[in-house]
Amino acid sequence: MAWCAMVLASSYIIVFSSCWAWIIVFLFAIVGVITIFQALRPVDKPDYVLYVEDDIHGAKWRWGWIRNRLSNLCCYCPHCDAVIVYRYDLILEETHFFCENCRHSLIATIKGGNKSYAFGAVEREIDRRIRTGEYKKIGQPTAGEIE
């Protein structure tokens, strides 16, 4: 009789422990499925990722977005759309933007520093226009154009 009780007890332990193992496996599977669904869920992109061009400091600027970060900021001539070249004036601490295609005409000047500073100033202006919602007004006629 004692061996029968031992067999029953040991089989109970085996069934009980295997049941717990299955419960743990099942919980891990549920967590895995939830994680996969969250990873595959489409990410809502903010509206401003469509904002990739604007006139800033007298020149035309274009850029792209990598996730939510601005990238590939570049300056173009507002008259002929050529890529602008720049020169830093050390004495006046300002960066001049020239168009080689328009007889090296001065397109824009950004005061305060070199090319890095100028590009940073443009990025800050883009950020400001996004925060204030001003970028949404691009393409809409201004009061002067309506009259």
Ligand SMILES: [Zn+2]
């Ligand atoms: Zn030009």
